[in-house]
Amino acid sequence: MPxxxxxxxxxxxxxxxxxLHPGTARTPVPAHLLGEPPRLVLPLPLHRLTPVSSLTEPPRAGLTGWRFLLERDGRTVGxxxxxxTADGWEFSHFLEGPFIASTERAVRLAEALPTPYQPRLLSIPELYMLTLWLHADLEAEPTAGDPLPDDLLVPLAPAPPGIAADRxxxxxxxxxxxxxxVAPLGLAS
Structure with missing residues (x-):
């Protein structure tokens, strides 16, 4: 389903x-992105799992930004x-690396599922982990909300040891x- x-x-x-325009950017544009600007595709709200304070409380997530894949000639290039910020939405940084290709794989996998979802990204910085978060509530505001029990998470590669990526x-x-x-030591016992 789409x-x-x-x-x-x-x-x-x-x-x-x-x-993406070198003359106006405060951050240098990576060389492979120079020239004809890439298209912005697949905008995904990026949420961060809040630090764990109790093993019995439901997980909470907070919006930290938006991530866009950059495409040129039908190929993702970054x-x-x-x-x-206090001044509104501002560019943060460019990205390269394995999470980009893994995001594309996870989105293709999600599109083949029988149930429609609202895609988001969920970051778990303490584990250096990023997931495609497939939110079951299609009408939800994409910038708000917490993971629901029946939502799906697709860990992106590379995933932490013991957690399968792309599933x-x-x-x-x-x-x-x-x-x-990620629980503090006092909570783990």
Whole structure:
């Protein structure tokens, strides 16, 4: 089923477009992105799992930005991320590396699932882990909300040891494992 891709705020998108122009950018544009600007595709809200304070509380997530894949000639050539500041949405940085190709694989896998989802990204910095978060509530505001038990998480490669990448797992099965790994020492016992 098709995914319900959310629309990014226009100012977030514009901040990336501005950053792709060497004369206006505060951050150097990577050499492979110079020339004809790449297209911004697959805008995904990026959420961060909040630090664990109790093993019995449900997981919480907070919006940290928007990530866009950058495409040229039908091929993904990188990604760009924005962050929300006191002045609104601003370009944060360009990305390269394995999470980009893994994001594409996870999205293709999600599109083949029988149930439609709203895609998001969920970062778990304590484990250096990023997942494609397939939110079951299609009408939800993409910038708000927490992982629901019947949502799916697709860990992106490289995933931490003991967690399979590129395989959808229900939130209520994966997050307790993740939570136990990032719980403060006093909570783990």
């Amino acid at each position: 995914l319900r891709i959310p629309s990014a705020p226009a100012t977030a998108e514009q901040s990336v477009r501005t950053a 990604a760009a991320e924005t962050a929300f 959808p797992v229900r939130t209520d099965a994966l997050l307790p494992l993740v939570t136990s790994r």
